[in-house]
Amino acid sequence: MAGVPVKCGTIVSFCFVLYAVYFRKNDLGDVRLSPVKDHLLYLESENKVGEGKLQPKVALGYGACHDLFVNATSLLDHKELKGNPEHFNEISNKEEFLKSFAYFFKHGAAAERFVSNGKLYDELIEQALKLPDSRWAIGGNAPLMAKRFYIEGWKVLFAAKMSKNLRKYIPKDIEIVGGEENEEVKDDIHMILEYKTDETFGTLKAPRANRYIVHNDENNPLLSSLEKFDEHLPGFGPNLLVISGLQMMDNYPFKIGDGKDLRAERLDLVKKQILSQPLSTLTHFEMASYVDLELLKHLTTKILPFVDSVGMNEQELTNLYSVLEYGEVSVVADSNPRVATALDQMRKTFLLIRRQNELYESKRKLTRIHVHTLAYQAIMTVKNSNWKRTEAAAAKASLTAHRYVCNSQDIALDKCKLLLDDSFSTTTDNDNTSRVFFEPTKPVSCWDEEINGEYVDICVAPVLICTEAQLTAGAGDNISAAGLVLQVEK
Structure with a gap:
């Protein structure tokens, strides 16, 4: 070359x-x-x-969810879009949802947004489940990357609080830590609105296939599996530590009391976890x-x-x-x-x-x-x-x-x-x-x-x-993991 x-x-x-x-x-x-x-x-x-x-070993944090895949243009009616496409940091009503989706759709750009309106989000999930081609899968950066490492021959530990139902999506040889034994866990649901190249939404046309993700997470933004992960890392001794899923904190309404920033505190613990690992x-x-x-x-x-x-x-x-x-x-x-x-x-x-x-x-x-x-x-x-x-x-x-x-x-x-x-x-x-x-x-x-x-x-x-x-959602996680697979040698 x-x-x-x-x-x-x-x-x-x-x-x-x-x-x-x-x-x-x-x-x-x-x-x-x-x-x-x-x-x-x-x-x-x-x-x-x-x-x-x-055999190399990888440890991944944090979180997991249920992904609900739907065809975006089947779920959404372009006639309900009033005004021009527009970007919002978070979604609080149906008008913002439609404008935000349209904004990224016309650019063919991937996006992920927090829906602060729980009632709206539940209604969207209910509508999506009525579509004949909607489907469930496991979601989250950590579990998708974990599965890719496992498929490629690595030994895997990953951190997430998951229900027994969601654990069924994970190969049994992958070690999952994060929750207490027999703890009842309500899985967060992410809705993945997919579209293909040249698909139309009213007068808009998508320049490439991609996806727009919305969620109303309660569990993942708090990195609730972090402490349990900490307990297992020394015994596992990973060759590679992967930090992911922190975008769940994006625009999440953390309660700041007594002058404390809970999000900053949780990220300080992530930093501490990274620093606790040997340089090897x-x-x-x-x-x-x-x-x-x-x-x-x-x-x-x-x-x-x-x-x-x-x-x-x-x-x-x-x-x-x-x-x-x-x-x-x-x-x-x-x-x-x-x-x-x-x-x-x-x-x-x-x-x-x-x-x-x-x-x-x-x-x-x-x-x-x-x-x-x-x-x-x-x-x-x-x-x-x-x-x-x-x-x-x-x-x-x-x-x-x-x-x-x-x-x-x-x-x-x-x-x-x-x-x-x-x-x-x-x-x-x-x-x-x-x-x-x-x-x-x-x-x-x-x-x-x-x-x-x-x-x-x-x-x-x-x-x-x-x-x-x-498939579009999860592509980046699989690609990133595949890029790492051959680059770490014991």
């Missing part, structure tokens, strides 16, 4: 899995699909997870859709300075960079950003978090960023860090993106497309002369850079986009 190193300062490794935007066709379709698929599968087959004494245990923070600026600022001071790795999609990357650089929330971003744009934001975000490492005198330094978009997977790792096999990890994440969204282990070329051009620029800098040429027979492109005195590896790989999407 020919690429000119970009002088940025610290050296990290980036791995991107890319989709092709302009694709060459013959009578059979895009001629690049077959060689791309073959090489991605080759990289996956040549890189295995350790077994026996070499790698830590990963999974970003999500956040709009509460106060919570985001807490994350930049209590969580991000103390983790080794961060995973996110293109919307979350833009938001995280905006908060770190400008102290502002970015509600929506380009749903299919150029590779150069994402790379630039990753570099800047890396430097900003590294500054936080120094400011808070953290013994850990950020050494990995994984960004997944519709068109590509991007993994950046610092050279000589504890993260291994970045090229293979990008390929694994790409394959998982297709398999999960198509809901099939088989990769059928007639259900694939690429959104990656024949070449791409590595930065948007005006004086940049570096271009990477996409080679179908070696699709994961990797190169070295220097970022502020640190050397990093950058890899970019194409995703075989599933053209017949079956």
Whole structure:
């Protein structure tokens, strides 16, 4: 892969899995699909997870829920939408719900919002259950990532308070901690409003398949499984600790009494939990859709300075960079950003978090960023860090993106497309002369850079986009976990 190193300062490794935007066709379709698929599968087959004494162990927190999947445009009537689409930090009535959904629908952007009106939420759930194609599944970042790690051969511990009914969705070999024995638990319900590419809502058309999530959680925002998780971590001895589900705190009405901020106190306990782990245990923070600026600022001071790795999609990357650089929330971003744009934001975000490492005198330094978009997977790792096999990890994440969204282990070329051009620029800098040429027979492109005195590896790989999407919610969790699967070795 020919690429000119970009002088940025610290050296990290980036791995991107890319989709092709302009694709060459013959009578059979895009001629690049077959060689791309073959090489991605080759990289996956040549890189295995350790077994026996070499089996890696992962511990994940926090929370779980029941996901209720519905077709968004079947549940909602566009005729009830009065006025223009609009963004709201939380949903308090039906008008705000419709405007908020429409806002993200027209951008094809994923979003998650807290519904403060319990009566409205119960009514929506009741309506959704009447739809013939509504279905239940387990939800939450931690359990979905836990299942992916388990499928890929890891030993798994995860923290959540769950009912016996919800536990049935989890493989028996996964250890669940968080509640008391025989404790009666009422599961939180998240409603997942899914839509497909080009689906319409009145005059609006979705530019890509995605989902809009609403919840009225009572259990997950409090991270109620945290203390039990703490008790089990020393005995489990994980190689990797994953922090996720903190977006459940977003705009949740925490009661602040006696001048105390309960949310800040709970996040301080998360920080303490991370710091209690030996430096040999790698830590990963999974970003999500956040709009509460106060919570985001807490994350930049209590969580991000103390983790080794961060995973996110293109919307979350833009938001995280905006908060770190400008102290502002970015509600929506380009749903299919150029590779150069994402790379630039990753570099800047890396430097900003590294500054936080120094400011808070953290013994850990950020050494990995994984960004997944519709068109590509991007993994950046610092050279000589504890993260291994970045090229293979990008390929694994790409394959998982297709398999999960198509809901099939088989990769059928007639259900694939690429959104990656024949070449791409590595930065948007005006004086940049570096271009990477996409080679179908070696699709994961990797190169070295220097970022502020640190050397990093950058890899970019194409995703075989599933053209017949079956699942959207949970894709990011599965992709992020798959990206980590091959990067941790005992």
